[in-house]
Amino acid sequence: xxxxxxxxxxxxxxxxxxxxxxxxxxxxxxxxxxxxxxxxxxxxxxxxxxxxxxxxxxxxxxxxxxxxxxxxxxxxxxxxxxxxxxxxxxxxxxxxxxxxxxxxxxxxxxxxx
Amino acid sequence: xxxxxxxxxxxxxxxxxxxxxxxxxxxxxxxxxxxxxxxxxxxxxxxxxxxxxxxxxxxxxxxxxxxxxxxxxxxxxxxxxxxxxxxxxxxxxxxxxxxxxxxxxxxxxxxx
Numbered sequence: 001x002x003x004x005x006x007x008x009x010x011x012x013x014x015x016x017x018x019x020x021x022x023x024x025x026x027x028x029x030x031x032x033x034x035x036x037x038x039x040x041x042x043x044x045x046x047x048x049x050x051x052x053x054x055x056x057x058x059x060x061x062x063x064x065x066x067x068x069x070x071x072x073x074x075x076x077x078x079x080x081x082x083x084x085x086x087x088x089x090x091x092x093x094x095x096x097x098x099x100x101x102x103x104x105x106x107x108x109x110x111x112x113x
Numbered sequence: 114x115x116x117x118x119x120x121x122x123x124x125x126x127x128x129x130x131x132x133x134x135x136x137x138x139x140x141x142x143x144x145x146x147x148x149x150x151x152x153x154x155x156x157x158x159x160x161x162x163x164x165x166x167x168x169x170x171x172x173x174x175x176x177x178x179x180x181x182x183x184x185x186x187x188x189x190x191x192x193x194x195x196x197x198x199x200x201x202x203x204x205x206x207x208x209x210x211x212x213x214x215x216x217x218x219x220x221x222x223x224x225x
Contacts, residue, residue: 043219046214
C-alpha cells in the first residue's frame, strides 16, 4: 500500500524567512496531493492541493511542487509570519472516487518573531 | 463554506461503555471518513463510507464500527470502550468530483 514520508519533523524559522517541507510517496498510482495546516486544538485545514498533471501550484505565500518521476512533493511558504506556526501534514491519494488519503507524519513549524 | 461538525469536542467515558461519535456535513459529499490522531502516529484511517449504507474498513478498524443511514451523517461506534481508544477522533468528508477532503474540529475522547 501507499506510504508517505514527511521531513523534517520540526522546523524553526525566523519571521520573514521561507520554510520548505518535503514529502515522498511510494505508490506511483497516487495522483492527488493535498496539504493541511493544523492549529492547536483544531481539525486539519486544507490549504493547498495539487494533482499529478500539474508540476507547481501557487496561492499567495504558499506553493506546492510535484516531481512525479522522483515521487516527491514539497510545500513552500514564503515571508513566514508567526500565524503560520502550526503542524503541517502532507497526504497522497490515488484519486479514485473514495479519495482515501494517506498522511505523512507531520511537521511542526515554529516561526520566531 | 464546507462545514463538518462533530457532536462533542470533549468526552470522558468509562472502560466498557458504548460510545457514539456523531459527524454531520452540509456539502452533500458522498465520502465520509473517521480518523484517529495520536502523537507520533499521525492520522490513521479507521473507517470510511462512499455512499449511504456503504462502509469500508480503513487501516485500524478493530474495536470500532460505523453507521451511515443518511448521506450527511456518519457515526463512529466504540462497542466497548478501552483505555487504548483514548485519542483525538477526526471526521472528514469529500466529494467524488474533486476529492478535496474537509475535516471537522475533532472530538477528544478520554477513556478511564
